[in-house]
Amino acid sequence: xxxxxxxxxxxxxxxxxxxxxxxxxxxxxxxxxxxxxxxxxxxxxxxxxxxxxxxxxxxxxxxxxxxxxxxxxxxxxxxxxxxxxxxxxxxxxxxxxxxxxxxxxxxxxxxxxxxxxxxxxxxxxxxxxxxxxxxxxxxxxxxxxxxxxxxxxxxxxxxxxxxxxxxxxxxxxxxxxxxxxxxxxxxxxxxxxxxxxxxxxxxxxxxxxxxxxxxxxxxxxxxxxxxxxxxxxxxxxxxxxxxxxxxxxxxxxxxxxxxxxxxxxxxxxxxxxxxxxxxxxxxxxxxxxxxxxxxxxxxx
Numbered sequence: 159x160x161x162x163x164x165x166x167x168x169x170x171x172x173x174x175x176x177x178x179x180x181x182x183x184x185x186x187x188x189x190x191x192x193x194x195x196x197x198x199x200x201x202x203x204x205x206x207x208x209x210x211x212x213x214x215x216x217x218x219x220x221x222x223x224x225x226x227x228x229x230x231x232x233x234x235x236x237x238x239x240x241x242x243x244x245x246x247x248x249x250x251x252x253x254x255x256x257x258x259x260x261x262x263x264x265x266x267x268x269x270x271x272x273x274x275x276x277x278x279x280x281x282x283x284x285x286x287x288x289x290x291x292x293x294x295x296x297x298x299x300x301x302x303x304x305x306x307x308x309x310x311x312x313x314x315x316x317x318x319x320x321x322x323x324x325x326x327x328x329x330x331x332x333x334x335x336x337x338x339x340x341x342x343x344x345x346x347x348x349x350x351x352x353x354x355x356x357x358x359x360x361x362x363x364x365x366x367x368x369x370x371x372x373x374x375x376x377x378x379x380x381x382x383x384x385x386x387x388x389x390x391x392x393x394x395x396x397x398x399x400x401x402x403x404x405x406x407x408x409x410x411x412x413x414x415x416x417x418x419x420x421x422x423x424x425x426x427x428x429x430x431x432x433x434x435x436x437x438x439x440x441x442x443x444x445x446x447x448x449x450x451x452x453x454x455x456x457x458x
Contacts, residue, residue, distance in 0.1 A: 163199035164222075166192050167207065168230040171223040173293065175213040182293060231294075246272050248432050251280040251287040252300035254379050255399065260443065261300075267439045272432050283378045284354060291426050297433040300440065302355045303422040313424045314437065316444035317400070320418050321360055323411040324387045324394035324404060331393075334411040338367050346374035346392025348383050356419055360395050363416030384408060397421075400447045 169179040170192070180189050200207055207219035215223060248268070252261065257279055268275065280290060287299035291311060303313050325331050337343055350356045352373060364371055374392055377383055383394040384405050396410075397419060404410050423437055 159199065159202055160195075163195050163202075164226050165230065166195050167199055167219075167222065168226055170196060171208070171215055171219060172227075176210075182295070246275040246432060247278070248272075248275055248298075248430075248436055249278040249280075249296040250298055250300070250436070251282040251290050251296045253283060254281050254381050256300050257281060259399075264436070264439045264443055267442075268432065268436050271435050275432055281379075283350065285351075286378075287424070291424060294426075297430060298423055298425045298437060300421070300423055303420045303424065304355050310426050311424050312426065313422050314441065315420050315422045316440065317421045317447060318418045319421055320398045321356065321363070321413045321416045322396055322398045322402075323413065324384060324396055324408050325411060326387060326390060327407050327409055328390075329393075331411070334413055337371075338369050340369070343369065343371040347371055347395060348375040348377065348386050348392045349373050349395040350378065350383075351376045356395065356397060359417040359419055360413075363413065366415070400450055 166179070166187075169183050170176055173179045173182050176189055176192050176196070180187060180192055196207070203218065203222075205218045206216055207222065208215045250261070261279075265277065278296070280287075280296060282290060282299065282301075284301045284304070287296070287301045288311070290296040291299055300316075303315060323334050331337070337345075349360065352358075357373065375386060377386070380396050383396050386392065387394040388405055388408055398410065398412075402410065423440055425433065425437075429437060
């Protein structure tokens with residue numbers, strides 16, 4: 159059997175299909191090339207390994223995957239160990255605002271314990287962060303925590319943050335309560351995707367007020383929400399992070415009666431020493447932020 163064909167099959171089986179395998183391979187390869195080489199592997203073995211649509215491993219595919227999986231699962235770790243870097247590589251996923259505003263000083267504290275560590279950073283909202291965790295592509299994620307966690311995902315709560323609305327200064331709206339006098343709000347709502355916990359919490363708050371307001375523009379980052387509010391496309395739903403200051407020309411309206419969202423750290427399996435140190439530093443920073451005057455003002 160061709161070893162490269164086995165490697166391609168490993169990624170297909172691990173990620174649940176040829177298309178997701180292509181997205182997650184550590185090197186560039188086109189979907190037709192993967193399909194063709196998998197076909198050659200099946201021809202060599204004289205049997206079909208999996209159903210394409212919907213994807214499902216067949217008995218022969220399950221047997222082959224279980225045989226090759228330990229080797230390919232460990233190959234990156236062994237390579238890092240040989241290079242002497244496995245204990246000094248930290249892979250983190252977080253929203254852009256966290257990566258930009260909070261993590262640099264946390265990494266400086268981690269460096270005191272691991273002076274020569276390497277970083278791999280992923281800008282990711284909750285759903286993408288969860289996918290990266292499940293695929294083993296990151297060590298830890300800073301993200302919005304859901305009430306129900308995915309299997310094998312462990313988590314640690316860090317900060318409970320309020321929802322806020324962002325509006326242009328040119329709008330006459332000064333309090334969110336001015337919107338609730340309407341059964342259905344006509345202004346365009348700029349927010350995260352409907353399945354995101356932030357959107358879910360907001361809709362729960364609206365239901366308590368017996369008000370309907372559905373997303374008009376869906377994005378995947380707070381930066382984009384501010385951007386589109388600033389360009390006059392509508393009213394944005396966001397999170398009041400400690401010390402948050404809206405961009406020029408935008409103001410924030412508080413939503414004191416709406417459910418808050420929990421920001422936390424999430425990971426799978428046992429954390430490496432450097433990931434454990436990072437988690438401790440993140441918890442220390444969160445404790446400091448909870449005590450800060452800006453955090454208390456935003457929580458009111």
